[in-house]
Amino acid sequence: MSNTVKKISIPVISVLLGVIVGTIIMLVTGYSPVDAYTALWNGAFGEVYFTGEVVRQVTPLILAGLAVAFAFRTGLFNIGVEGQLIVGWTAAVWVGVAFDLPKVIHLPLAVLAAAAAGALWAFVPGFLKARFRVHEVIVSIMMNYIALHVTNYMIRNVITDKADRTENVFPSATLRSDFLASITDHSRLHWGILIALLCVFIMWFILEKTTKGYELKAVGFSQQASQYAGMNVNRNIILSMVISGIFAxxxxxxxGLGTFEYASIKGGFTGVGFDGIAVALLGANGPIGIVLASILFGFLKVGALNMPLEAGVPNEMVDIIIALIVFFVASSYMIRLFLEKISKNKSKKGEK
Structure with missing residues (x-):
């Protein structure tokens, strides 16, 4: 069995196993899996509004998945995507409410502010990793909490006057579209999906078609060999984290500019950054895989909202299924051994 087939098979098998075990849990707890999955499908694709919401949900998941995957492909584990997302959200909204400019200037400026904020937040763990060999996982986890409380302070004391949320961004800074709303029955679908897909292409192009991408991957494979080959390892570590932070x-x-159009005080994390880890794992850290994994997660999360209404099944059941999928992806070593065993058995039968 080729490596490509194995790479594709493991996520597919993980999803199937997650669904099967989730079905068993429903049966044991007295729920109808048929009704549950029918409600799940109807809640995601039963109406054009729900489909628009699925695409809207997929958009940040793609970018969060790219952020995790880019760092991982270069030998780093950026678990601080959540914090980078939060500071990007706040920066974008700040620009969106602080200026009233023509849309051709205002919207790109707000988007670039978010990218710069995410890059700055990711620069810190990247610099500490490169300069002092401080593990990026520890630093980036701590940076999540700093981001949460710093942005809450900024919203309440800088962007607003003791308010719990900002004003809506000016229309010139929003990603919303009357056209997209009209064709999806007034869903919150916005033009951000085009930005997300563009970033998918950018990640692929950087890693597969540029010399710098080759350097970044080489540093991820072996820092010692890269240094021996004359590459600047420290600079590439920082650059990798910064690009990852831009995606986040x-x-x-x-x-901030599409789904909600404002920023508010948060009592906890959004969860999108952490979902990005699962998306990257399920997508095997590849651009196309991340898109497909994001679609699956968007479908599950939006469709789950309909399960209690139509089937009487708590939507937490979907969280269980997602957790099971991630568990089986993380246990891919066992799946790989199983596939290798099947492949060996087939080859032995062929020899006979």
């Missing part, structure tokens, strides 16, 4: 900051812009 853009994910925040999708929420």
């Amino acid at each position: 900051g853009l994910a925040g812009a999708m929420e």
Whole structure:
């Protein structure tokens, strides 16, 4: 069995196993899996409004998944995507409410502010990793909490006057579209999906078609060999984290300029950044895989809202299924061994 087939098979098998175990849990707890999955489908694709909401949900998931995957492809684990997303969200909204400019200037400026904020937040763990060899996982986790409380302070004391949320961004800074709303029965679908897909192409192009992408991947494979080959390892570590942070900051812009159009005090994390880890894992850290994994997660999350209404099944059941899928992806070593065993058995039968 080829490596490509294995790479594709493991996520597919993980999803199937997650669904199967989720079905068993429903049966044991007295719920009808048929009704549950029918409600799940109807809640995601039963009406054009729900489909628009699925695409809207997919948009930040793609960017969060790219942020995690880009760092991982270069040998780093950016678990601070959530914090970078939050600061990107706040920066985008700040620009969106602070200036009243022509849309051709205002919207790109707000999006770039989000990218810059995410990049700055990711620069810190990247610099500490490169300069002092401080593990990026520890620093980026801590940066999540700093981001949460710093942005809450900024919203309440800088962007507003003791308010719990900002004003809506000016129309010139919004990603919303009357056209997209009209064709999806007034869903919150926005033009951010085009930005997300463009970033998918950018990640692929950087890693597969540029010399710098080759350097970044080489540093991820072996820092010692890269240094011996004359590459600047420290600079590439920082650059990798900064690019990862840009993707994460853009994910925040999708929420701040598209879905909600404002920023508010948060009592906890949004969860989108952490979902990005699962998306990257399921998508095997590849651009196309991340898009497909994001569609699956968007479908599950939006469709789950209909399960209690139509089937009487708590929507937490979908969280269980997602957790099971991630568990099986994380346990891919066992699946890989199983596939190798099947492949060996087939080859032995062929020899006979």
